[in-house]
Structure formats: C-alpha cells, structure tokens
Amino acid sequence: MEFETKGCAGMSQGGFRSRRLVFRRDGAEEAVRFSRSREWPRSELVDASDENAGAWEVGGSVTFHFALDVASGESCCYFQGLVQEEVDRAFLEMCDLFDTWTLAELIEGVRSARSSGDLVAAVFRLGLGAPPVFTARFYNTLCITADHKHPMVRAATMRTIAYMEWPELHEMLDVFVRTDPDERVRREASLVIEAFERVGIRRP
Template identity: 30%
Template sequence: MLVSRRLVLRHGDEADVGKHAAALGYTKRMDVAADEDAEIARTVIWHADTGPGLVYREDLATGLPFLVVTSADPVELRGAVELAETVLDTWRLAELLAGVDAGQRPRDLAEAILLLGLGAPSSHDPRFYSRVSRHLASADATVAEAALFAVRYQPWEEYVDLIAELAAGSGPAAASARELLEQLEDDGVDDDLRQAGE
C-alpha cells in the first residue's frame, strides 16, 4: 500500500523537481499536459524500479506547483520527504500554520488557507483541522469559501458535521457547502460524508 506526502513548492517549478529526480537516478514515467477545460492538471511522474516516487503537479484551482512523494514504506517516505524539503524550496508545515495565524486582510487570509489546505498531511492533523474549521464559519464569504476549498484537498471525516451544518444554514458559504457534500458523496470519499449529503 502506497503512502504519500504532498509538499507545496515555494519558488521552485517542474524543472527543479526534474533535476532532483535525475540526481536520484529516477526515470520519467509519465508526462501529462495541462488541460483546464477537461480539468486535467499538469502532471509528471518519476521513479526508479523500486523505492519512492515523485509526482509533480500544478493545482488547477490556485496554479500552485506541488510535489507528491510516494512510497510503500512509511520510514522510506519520511526520508524522501526530508530530502525533498532540503533540496527543493517547499513550504514547511509550521510555515503553513503560521501563515493562517498571522493577522491579515480577508483576501490574504483566504490565500493562506488555500495554501494550508494544499499542504495539509494526508492523515488528520488537529493543527490544520482547527484552523480550517475555524474559518469555515467566517462571515467573510471569501474566507469561508477558501476554507471549504481547503477541505477538498484533504476531506477528513472530522469535517462532516461542520460542513453539514453549513450546508443546512444560510451563511455566505451555504451553497458551496451543499455542493461539496454532493461532490464527496459522488466521489465516495467516506461513508459518513455520503450519509451527510443525503
């Protein structure tokens, strides 16, 4: 079973990830051009016959480039992630959290929340959850919508009740919350999410 970790690139791009992959002796295995009309993200995959793999993508919603490090071994994954963080200019978890905590205008806060969501760990992390959930109920539509979109990146089941509550209300993000519940139901992300959307 593959485990993975997503790292958001701060200033780097596909070429930087390609150099990193080449230095590791990885071979490019897939190269997919972006197609916004078909909602296909730019994707490039490198890996060797064994060991971790690297997946470069450009997020369709934000345009942010990110790297997914994959491995069948959690210990091996940790080492590959630490190496990628060192070689490539990626946002560290503490920086993503601090970005949301900083006092900001709504637009800046919304951007920080999207970045936080994109860089969130795959497993539930209460530090990320508390920050996203806090802003789901924001009176500012831009901030609330950003928090909802952050949930899409890592739809942990802990968000179910909050999203269902938003969907049942009349707040600025109610319509988007209902849409998100329907999408998660269609995607089959989680039984609880499906039930909440019914």
C-alpha cells in the same frame, strides 16, 4: 522534526500519499531539475505533455509527483506508492531538499493574514500542505477561516477541505450546507461532499 505527522503517509486512490510540499515559488522547474539530478525516469502515470503535472519513478512502488493547482495557483510535490513505509522513507529522506513552506509557516500564514485576499491564499496553502491525516493544529487553524465574516473566505475554506481529504471534516461540511447564509458557500460545501463520496472518503 515538525509535529508528529511530518512523514506520515495517508491513504489515497493510488495507495499511500505523503504530505504535499507546497513550493514558495513556481515549483515546476525545481521538481524537474530535482528529478533529473536523481536520474529518475518519467512515469506514465502523468502525460509528459501536461505542463501542470508530472510524475517520476523513484524506486519500488514509489513515484514522485509535481502538480500545479489551477484554482489556487499554488504548486506542490509529493510521494506516492503502494507501501506506506516506502513512501514515508522517501519523503523523510528528501523533504528538506525543496524550497517549500514548513508546517509552522502554513499555520502562521493563516493566523497573520491582514486581508481577506491574503487569508484566502493562506488557507489554500494550508489545505494543500496539510498532513494527510487529521491534525488538531491544522484543524484549529482551519476553524479560523471557517468562522470568518466574509463569504469569500468561508467558500475558500470549503474548497480547502477538498485538498485535505480528511473524513473528520464531513461534519463541518454538513453544518455549512445546512446553515451558512451565503449560497456560494453552501454550494462549495455540497460539491466537496459529493467529491468525497465519489472517491470513497466516508464519514468516520
């Protein structure tokens, strides 16, 4: 098992959400094919005509979700439900059945990136696939891009924090709003703080 947080569900607006699994390639067809193989009915939580998202009823309160993140171009899937144990069980039973980046690969992608463009793509994947609760190895990797000399990378880091949804990252956002020399980075950090406050992600 990768790290101690592999199956840990975190709080979300819809109850509890598993870690997002980030597809190596466009995951829409894989998610639909997998749901049909399980004979899961479509959930009304997402409009069936939405090409960038989908949801299916797994059982109990648990739903399976697919989403394409338009900003990064990355696609992912996750489980969500009202009971944490049910979400954890569904995730652990099925997380190895998808062609997705592992936790170790998400971290290594940032550490081995050769260009600013590669680093931006890697940090977006890192944020989307991060555990839903604070994890030191992911935080330490995020700090690599937060300290980068290129403002494009730092701005991408701020947006990545929005994906991670960790209350512990409020402090980093506050620092960037106050001290980053680039206006775009400061603006991105400020927008994430506003988003956190809007959905109730408060400072610890």
